[in-house]
Structures are given as structure tokens and as C-alpha cells.
Amino acid sequence: MSFNKVVIFGVGLIGGSFALALKKAGAVAQVVGVDRIHDSLLRAKELGIIDQAATSIADAVQGADLVLIAAPVAQTPAILASIKPHLQPGTIVTDAGSTKSDVVAAAREVLGDLVAQFVPAHPIAGRETNGPDAALVDLYAGKKAVITALKENSAEDVARVATAWRLCGAIIHHLTPAEHDQVFAAVSHLPHLLAYALVDDIARKPHADRLFQYAASGFRDFTRIAGSSPEMWRDISLANRDAMLLELDAYTAKLAVLREHLAASEGPAIEAIYANAQRARHSWISAIEAAEKQNKEGGD
Amino acid sequence: MSFNKVVIFGVGLIGGSFALALKKAGAVAQVVGVDRIHDSLLRAKELGIIDQAATSIADAVQGADLVLIAAPVAQTPAILASIKPHLQPGTIVTDAGSTKSDVVAAAREVLGDLVAQFVPAHPIAGRETNGPDAALVDLYAGKKAVITALKENSAEDVARVATAWRLCGAIIHHLTPAEHDQVFAAVSHLPHLLAYALVDDIARKPHADRLFQYAASGFRDFTRIAGSSPEMWRDISLANRDAMLLELDAYTAKLAVLREHLAASEGPAIEAIYANAQRARHSWISAIEAAEKQNKEGGD
Numbered sequence: 001m002s003f004n005k006v007v008i009f010g011v012g013l014i015g016g017s018f019a020l021a022l023k024k025a026g027a028v029a030q031v032v033g034v035d036r037i038h039d040s041l042l043r044a045k046e047l048g049i050i051d052q053a054a055t056s057i058a059d060a061v062q063g064a065d066l067v068l069i070a071a072p073v074a075q076t077p078a079i080l081a082s083i084k085p086h087l088q089p090g091t092i093v094t095d096a097g098s099t100k101s102d103v104v105a106a107a108r109e110v111l112g113d114l115v116a117q118f119v120p121a122h123p124i125a126g127r128e129t130n131g132p133d134a135a136l137v138d139l140y141a142g143k144k145a146v147i148t149a150l151k152e153n154s155a156e157d158v159a160r161v162a163t164a165w166r167l168c169g170a171i172i173h174h175l176t177p178a179e180h181d182q183v184f185a186a187v188s189h190l191p192h193l194l195a196y197a198l199v200d201d202i203a204r205k206p207h208a209d210r211l212f213q214y215a216a217s218g219f220r221d222f223t224r225i226a227g228s229s230p231e232m233w234r235d236i237s238l239a240n241r242d243a244m245l246l247e248l249d250a251y252t253a254k255l256a257v258l259r260e261h262l263a264a265s266e267g268p269a270i271e272a273i274y275a276n277a278q279r280a281r282h283s284w285i286s287a288i289e290a291a292e293k294q295n296k297e298g299g300d
Numbered sequence: 301m302s303f304n305k306v307v308i309f310g311v312g313l314i315g316g317s318f319a320l321a322l323k324k325a326g327a328v329a330q331v332v333g334v335d336r337i338h339d340s341l342l343r344a345k346e347l348g349i350i351d352q353a354a355t356s357i358a359d360a361v362q363g364a365d366l367v368l369i370a371a372p373v374a375q376t377p378a379i380l381a382s383i384k385p386h387l388q389p390g391t392i393v394t395d396a397g398s399t400k401s402d403v404v405a406a407a408r409e410v411l412g413d414l415v416a417q418f419v420p421a422h423p424i425a426g427r428e429t430n431g432p433d434a435a436l437v438d439l440y441a442g443k444k445a446v447i448t449a450l451k452e453n454s455a456e457d458v459a460r461v462a463t464a465w466r467l468c469g470a471i472i473h474h475l476t477p478a479e480h481d482q483v484f485a486a487v488s489h490l491p492h493l494l495a496y497a498l499v500d501d502i503a504r505k506p507h508a509d510r511l512f513q514y515a516a517s518g519f520r521d522f523t524r525i526a527g528s529s530p531e532m533w534r535d536i537s538l539a540n541r542d543a544m545l546l547e548l549d550a551y552t553a554k555l556a557v558l559r560e561h562l563a564a565s566e567g568p569a570i571e572a573i574y575a576n577a578q579r580a581r582h583s584w585i586s587a588i589e590a591a592e593k594q595n596k597e598g599g600d
Contacts, residue, residue, distance in 0.1 A: 124514065
């Protein structure tokens with residue numbers, strides 16, 4: 001048994017899938033759930049995600065090997081503060097937040113010297129649905145889990161967190177918090193903002209009904225991420241504000257260039273940008289598919 | 301037999317799928333193909349898309365009931381000019397171009413009084429692959445085909461074109477060319493430009509490799525349309541330039557508003573935009589799914 005007692009703060013999609021995967025791997029004796037929504041705890045117990053709903057934070061954290069914070073990222077400081085008075089030396093705390101610099105800053109402030117026991121991480125997986133019912137035992141299978149270890153962390157604690165995610169089927173990557181936030185601002189956070197902006201723009205036009213009537217599969221895929229939780233993405237946007245502003249400004253500058261080419265009917269310049277994008281995306285998809293093939297062949 | 305002789309200019313995805321569907325419906329006696337790429341004609345014949353490769357435009361158009369122009373939209377004027385000297389009174393010409401105002405203007409200029417025989421249309425279906433091998437017999441099943449009839453067209457000719465697309469499984473809609481172009485600038489042409497712009501932006505960054513390494517399924521869906529043909533989308537962008545500039549400017553203004561909210565960390569304002577987009581998209585998806593269900597239940 002890898003873990004005796006695991007505590008999950010937030011028993012929804014992310015925390016619930018983590019618990020289900022550890023249980024399926026036979027890697028945990030007991031999972032205790034904490035959630036601000038009482039019905040979610042009841043449902044998580046019904047679904048076999050948790051063995052027990054916590055009666056208090058003190059009881060929950062008492063004797064735990066591992067605490068996973070899988071609540072909306074803005075709640076992380078308050079959760080860390082609630083854990084701190086009960087945190088014993090043998091317990092590792094980790095999180096699953098989509099941003100890392102803000103979480104690390106909050107953890108340092110709240111935990112002080114105990115920050116050594118906090119190993120920040122981010123599993124790169126999700127769905128558009130939330131709550132315990134959205135949890136999937138294989139949500140993390142073949143997906144990346146990024147650990148942004150702190151200099152205060154012991155190598156052993158970092159390895160324990162990596163083991164937990166590997167047991168869920170994830171592939172471990174290491175980045176600094178700043179690297180992490182810069183990367184995900186570009187490939188995840190900005191695209192979410194762009195998709196939300198497009199749907200909001202169209203929905204507010206007087207002829208919105210006609211526009212949606214003719215929107216087809218390309219629009220559906222382009223805007224899929226605009227189906228995500230507004231609360232969660234508001235928090236991510238605020239938490240990773242500086243990196244997102246840099247990416248948004250670079251993107252807006254690119255749009256300004258394209259607008260100039262379009263206004264001047266400069267076909268070759270427009271085609272050059274479109275063709276470079278198509279080539280880059282094609283190389284990326286080919287690389288993903290090769291990696292997926294290798295993972296399957298190299299799997300257990 | 302609905303059609304005795306159908307001529308397809310461009311025997312790739314769009315034209316090839318049209319021919320396959322008409323043949324499957326037993327609605328055409330003979331399909332003749334014209335293509336600037338000789339190998340495409342040979343391949344289309346091998347695949348049973350066409351019965352015969354045209355030896356000349358004159359021979360091809362001679363005695364045709366219906367001519368479909370399914371080549372890149374920039375080639376439409378030249379194709380119309382090549383057809384005109386051979387166009388007989390009983391022949392209807394239609395097209396499958398993604399833009400309509402420019403095609404109609406070109407048709408009026410090239411065809412003169414014969415424009416009455418040209419019924420412009422646009423089937424709303426596609427894939428990221430091109431050429432005869434990409435053609436699918438059911439590409440149009442359940443999809444919309446928009447006819448942007450001209451005041452010069454006879455009701456009978458418009459009905460014949462509608463019949464052809466219905467035989468392919470499509471659902472017929474009617475818009476004016478200007479309405480069509482405004483709608484598709486918003487829900488298709490602009491999203492393509494935005495997706496191309498994002499991938500190009502990322503691909504040109506010094507740390508592009510790392511960024512692509514961490515891009516996941518959300519990025520993949522958001523950028524799927526950036527895998528489309530750069531030549532085709534350059535032509536569409538130029539052909540529908542004015543409507544696209546209007547949509548791009550509205551979108552850029554929306555991004556500027558979001559940027560201000562983000563820079564000022566205005567969480568409620570950001571969430572309001574995200575939530576409105578999520579709601580609108582959810583209603584749209586629900587409406588699509590209800591319509592799909594109805595089509596299935598009402599179908600044969």
C-alpha cells in the first residue's frame with residue numbers, strides 16, 4: 001500500500017478522479033473528503049470516491065500521508081490556512097491548481113517554514129463537466145502531471161507526489177512555477193479567454209440567433225473551451241494575470257498585422273501566416289501521435 | 301433519373317462528395333469531371349466519383365443538366381468564362397463557394413444576361429483533408445446547404461439545385477448573398493483567422509517547442525480549423541474581406557475590454573463575460589442537439 005490515508009479537498013472532477021485512480025491501483029487504504037458543498041461529499045461517498053466525509057479539518061489531516069487540494073484555485077490560501085494548525089511532520093500537501101506562481105506565493109505566506117511540506121503540482125487533464133459525477137478513473141491515463149517543486153521540498157516528498165500521479169497513469173514533468181505559468185498562459189489560458197470573447201461577442205449581436213443557426217462543426221470545436229466553468233477560469237485569469245496579459249498583447253499584435261494585410265488584400269502575406277500555422281500544427285499533431293504510440297507500446 | 305449529365309469542376313472533397321452522393325441516390329446518369337490537376341481526374345475516375353474526365357470544356361458542358369463549380373473560390377470567374385461560350389439554355393450552373401457576394405459579382409460580370417442560369421449555393425460541410433480521396437458519400441447528410449438565389453433565377457432552376465442538394469442529404473436554407481457573407485464572416489471565416497493567428501504566434505516564439513509540448517486537448521480543438529488549406533482560406537479571406545474586417549474589429553474591441561478588466565483584476569466583469577459566453581454556447585448546443593434528434597426522428 002503506497003498511501004495509508006489520503007485527504008482530498010474538493011471531491012469533484014479533479015480530486016474525485018485522483019481518488020478513483022489511486023483506489024483502482026490499490027494504492028490507498030483510506031480516502032477522506034472535504035468539500036464546501038455538503039451534497040458533493042454525500043455524492044462522492046455514494047460513488048465510492050471517498051471512504052469518509054471529514055467531520056473536521058483537524059480529524060481529516062490527522063495521520064494523513066498526502067493531502068490534495070483540488071478546489072478552485074482562489075480557495076487555496078484559505079484551505080492552506082485551515083490545514084496549517086493540524087499539519088504533522090509526516091504529511092505532504094500538494095495541489096492540482098492550473099496556476100502555480102500565485103499558489104506558491106500564497107503557500108509561502110500562509111505556511112511559513114512549513115512550506116517545505118507543500119509540493120505544488122498541476123495535472124494537465126480536464127473535461128467541461130464538474131462535480132463528483134464528472135470524475136473518471138482514467139482521467140489522467142497518459143496525461144502529463146507537471147510538478148513545480150520548491151527548493152525547500154525534500155527529494156523524497158517530491159518523489160512521493162510523483163508516485164501518486166504515476167499511479168493515476170500520468171507522465172511526470174518538472175517545471176519551475178514561472179515556466180509553468182508562462183507555458184499555460186500561451187497554450188491554455190489565453191485560448192480560453194479568446195473562445196469566451198468570441199462567443200460573448202456573437203451572443204450580444206442583434207442577429208445572434210441567425211449567426212448561431214449557421215455555426216457548424218468548426219465553430220463548435222473552436223469554442224468548446226468556452227463551455228468551461230466561468231468561475232474557475234475567472235480565477236485562473238486573475239491568478240495568472242501578468243503572463244496572460246503578455247500573451248494577449250502578443251496575440252493582439254498578430255491580429256493587427258493580419259488586419260493590415262487583409263485591409264490591403266495582400267494575399268501572399270495572409271497565406272504565409274496561414275501556411276506557417278498549418279505546418280506548425282501538423283508537426284505538433286504528428287509529434288503527439290508518435291508519443292501516444294510510443295506510450296502505448298512502452299506501457300505495462 | 302433526376303439528372304442526365306452532371307459536370308463537376310474540381311473533383312476533390314466538395315465536388316467528389318456531391319458526385320458520390322448523387323450516384324448513391326441513383327439520381328444521375330453520367331458525371332463528367334474537370335480539374336486543373338490531371339492526377340486528380342485519374343484518381344476520381346478510379347474512385348468512381350466521375351464516369352469520365354472531360355476532354356474539353358465544350359464537350360463537358362454540351363448537353364449537361366447541371367454544372368457544379370467546386371474549385372477554390374478565386375478560380376470561379378475563370379471557370380465561368382470558360383463555360384460561357386458553350387452554355388446552352390437548358391443547363392443550370394451552380395457553385396459551392398464559401399463566399400457569395402464576390403461570386404455573384406463575378407458571375408454578373410462574366411456571364412452578363414446568362415447569369416439567370418447561375419444559381420449560387422454553399423454547402424456547409426467540410427473536412428481538413430482535400431482531394432478526391434477525401435470525398436465522402438455522406439459528407440452532406442444532415443448538413444445545411446444555403447442557396448443564395450438571384451432575382452434573375454427562375455423558381456424552377458432554384459428548385460432543381462435544391463433537389464440536387466436534398467438528394468445528397470442536405471437541408472436547404474435560403475439567404476441573400478450579403479446575409480450569407482455576414483453570417484459566415486462571424487461564425488466561420490473570423491474563427492479560422494483567429495486560429496491561424498494563434499498557432500502562428502506560438503510557432504514563432506523562441507520557446508515554441510516547449511509550448512507545443514504542453515498544449516493539450518483544449519488547444520487541439522481550438523486550433524483544429526488552423527489545419528485547413530491555407531490557399532483556400534486566403535481566397536475566402538480576400539473574397540469576404542469587408543465583412544471579415546467588421547467582425548475582426550468587433551472582436552478586437554471585445555479583447556480590449558477584456559484586457560482592461562484583466563489588467564485591473566476586475567473578477568466580476570471577467571466572470572460576467574465568461575458566464576454569458578458559456579450560457580450562450582450551452583443554449584446553442586442544446587438547440588443543435590434537439591434539431592439533430594428531430595431530423596433523425598423525422599428522417600426516412
